[in-house]
Amino acid sequence: MKRHATSCNWSMCFPLCELQEQTVGQLALKAISAGCLSAAIAMVTEEDNTLRSVIGIDLGTSSNRVGVYMNGHVEIIPSDEGNRTMPSWVAFTGSETLIGEAAKNQAAVNAQRTVFDVKRLIGREFEDKEVQRIMKLVPYKIVNKGGKPYIQVEIEDEETKAFSPEEISAIIVTKMKKTAEAFLGKKITDAVVPVPTYYNDNQRQATKDACLLAGLNSVRIIDKPMAVAYAYGLHEYGLHEAAPEKNFLIFDVVGDGTFDVSILEIGYGVFMYRASTHLGGEDLNQRILEYLIKNKHEKDVSVDLVKLRIEAEHANRAFSSRVDDLSEPLIFEEVYSSLLMGLVNKAMEDAGLEKHQIDDIILVGGSSNIPKVQLLLRDYFNGKVEPKKSVNPDEAVAIGAAVEGDLLMKPQHSAMC
Structure with a gap:
């Protein structure tokens, strides 16, 4: 050259x-x-x-996206099927390993050898309450191996193998890496991978390990709200020392019934968290279950709780998947509105801010297309702040990760680790 x-x-x-x-x-x-x-x-x-190109990977519970910064903007790299997202599903058929759409499409006839929702297991102990809960909800077998949850599947006739959550995730990341390499026409060794703010050290390291197993040499783990901030270009605003401080509230429906609210303070060269809170899917499921028992059966406590719990799971998944017309409309009014606004209120209290001090609200994930959520947020802030979704809410995390990846290659930024 x-x-x-x-x-x-x-x-x-x-x-x-x-x-x-x-x-x-x-x-x-x-x-x-x-x-x-x-x-x-x-x-x-x-x-x-x-x-070099550093890809940004949104490794989600139900779906994944991969992006790369090129020609002045982020390209979301399409899957083999031409989609901008790839399901987080892996299946073993005996003759091959299927990933993404191919795995999901055959799940009904190969349920016990089709793995999904593995992100809920990653970095956890086998005795973790979340692991024990998931074991009751998935068709594949989860076993205890050295105190860790492993997915045991029949990979060939009468031959079983136990995979760690990291190994299953690595299969997914490998597929995305190869897709990116085919798209770019060069080898990819570096990636930025956002994770929820509530992830502990074990979950962060396990996510990084999965990426390393997939053949990536350098992996930067960042928090999802930071990725969203990059997607909206807030880092450019924050780098100017003369820029006045602004507070941004990021409301995120993670996709598995979990809700995150973060408040970032940006300006005068500062880029920091004021607060970060989250509400787990099981918390919502329990509240919905209590609602169903109270309103459907009144004092009859002999009702089949298993069926009701499944109904609660379905209602929560429907909500976080952007379905506005729930089978139980009052669930939103009596359960979600109080819980979600309680989450926002806690974040505001933790940040020590008054409502008028929030400058912008950014919606991410499924919440962006739920009118009732937008209305709740507008009303909470007295109509003075309009929720933003100018960046595709479903792609904001991958876009921000790719932007961060591009920044990491510039001399003024630290090397990847």
Whole structure:
């Protein structure tokens, strides 16, 4: 590759004609000979970065997206089927391993060998309440291996194998990595992967391990609200030391019945959390269950609680999947409205902010298409703040991760780890 005229520091070391005609390797050697080591390093770094691409991966509970920053914007890379998302499903048929749409489409006839919702298991202990709850809801077998939950499936006739959640996730990440490589026409070794703010160290490390198992060498784990902020370009605003402080409330329906509310303070060179709270899917399921018992059966406590619990799960999934016309409309009024606004109220209290101090609300995920959620937020802030969804809410996390990936290749940012 030939080096063209540039305004970088090393242009001061050599005549313009040399910069135009010499390769990077030749110029770097000359820079070292001239005692200009920093210029040599800068040359090689810039050359390496022109060849590298850092992908952004939204590794979701039910679906995944992968994006890359190129030509001044983020491209969401389509799956083999041409979709902008890939289901988080893996299936073993005996002759092959199916991933994404192919796995999901055959689940009905191969239920015990089709794995999904693995993100709920990653980084947890086998005795974790969430793991024990999930075991009752999925058709595949979860076993205890060294105190960790493993997915045991029959990979071939009469041959079973136990996979860790990280290994199943790695299969999904490998597929996305290969899809990105085919799209870009080059090898991918680096990625930025956002995770929920409530993830503990074990869950963060397990997510990173899954990516490393997939063949990625460098993985940066960031919080999802930060990725959303990058997607909206808030990092550019925050870098200006003269920019006044602004508070952004990010409301996220994660997709598995879990809700997150985060408040970011950005401005005067500051980019920080004021508060972050979340409400787990099981908390909502329990409240819906109590509602169903109270309103459908009044004092009859001998009702089949298993059936009601399943109905509660379905109602919660329907809500977080953007279905506005629930089979039980009052569930929203009596359960969701109080819980969700309680979540917002707690975040506001934790941040020590008054309602008028919130400058913008950003909706992410399924919440963006639920009119009642938007109305609740408008009313809570007295109609003075209109919820934003100018960036595709379902793609904001992947977009932000890809933007961060591009920033990481720039000299002023720290190296990936």
